[in-house]
Amino acid sequence: AQSVTQLDSQVPVFEEAPVELRCNYSSSVSVYLFWYVQYPNQGLQLLLKYLSGSTLVKGINGFEAEFNKSQTSFHLRKPSVHISDTAEYFCAVSPSGAGSYQLTFGKGTKLSVIP
Amino acid sequence: DSGVTQTPKHLITATGQRVTLRCSPRSGDLSVYWYQQSLDQGLQFLIQYYNGEERAKGNILERFSAQQFPDLHSELNLSSLELGDSALYFCASSKETSNQPQHFGDGTRLSIL
Numbered sequence: 001a002q003s004v005t006q007l008d009s010q011v012p013v014f015e016e017a018p019v020e021l022r023c024n025y026s027s028s029v030s031v032y033l034f035w036y037v038q039y040p041n042q043g044l045q046l047l048l049k050y051l052s053g054s055t056l057v058k059g060i061n062g063f064e065a066e067f068n069k070s071q072t073s074f075h076l077r078k079p080s081v082h083i084s085d086t087a088e089y090f091c092a093v094s095p096s097g098a099g100s101y102q103l104t105f106g107k108g109t110k111l112s113v114i115p
Numbered sequence: 116d117s118g119v120t121q122t123p124k125h126l127i128t129a130t131g132q133r134v135t136l137r138c139s140p141r142s143g144d145l146s147v148y149w150y151q152q153s154l155d156q157g158l159q160f161l162i163q164y165y166n167g168e169e170r171a172k173g174n175i176l177e178r179f180s181a182q183q184f185p186d187l188h189s190e191l192n193l194s195s196l197e198l199g200d201s202a203l204y205f206c207a208s209s210k211e212t213s214n215q216p217q218h219f220g221d222g223t224r225l226s227i228l
Contacts, residue, residue, distance in 0.1 A: 043205060090158065106157075
């Protein structure tokens with residue numbers, strides 16, 4: 001079984017400042033890692049994914065995340081946020097082996113960008 | 116636009132009733148996943164179908180059931196509804212290969228009065 005912990009439920013940050021949203025996971029098997037974003041009244045949109053290879057993953061909208069196997073973390077970063085980044089962000093994992101790629105999500109982090 | 120279509124967008128009904136939520140996956144995607152998003156439980160995996168067959172089951176109540184039809188659309192049936200079933204229900208589809216992520220629909224918001 002897998003579990004995901006997003007350490008901050010809410011993160012306020014000023015416009016053009018950097019931001020880091022933290023995610024830790026626990027799993028007895030190898031996993032793939034994802035970050036999704038949910039804007040109000042919308043579905044989830046994939047920001048980025050880590051499957052294998054380079055531990056630094058670049059995604060859409062200027063976001064990036066770094067996989068740290070020893071710390072079982074997959075923190076999301078952006079060097080300069082915009083008002084339009086205000087949304088809820090979800091970290092998720094899925095098993096990497098054959099079978100189902102069902103996602104286990106964290107509780108989410110609400111990012112509020114302050115003008 | 117993710118290409119995943121969910122209907123209806125909103126559903127309001129009463130306790131004890133039965134509803135059906137519908138999902139049309141992206142073209143070419145054989146796999147459909149259902150998730151429930153609620154304030155207290157967050158986002159939880161319910162069930163997955165692959166090419167018409169059930170592949171995986173998560174935290175799905177016995178009152179809930181799903182199926183995937185030959186044209187690959189899927190339906191989630193919720194019966195004997197309780198107040199606690201009020202939630203946003205998402206469908207996601209994928210090609211079910213390791214490098215193909217799930218794409219989510221906009222969800223169906225179910226409100227139980």
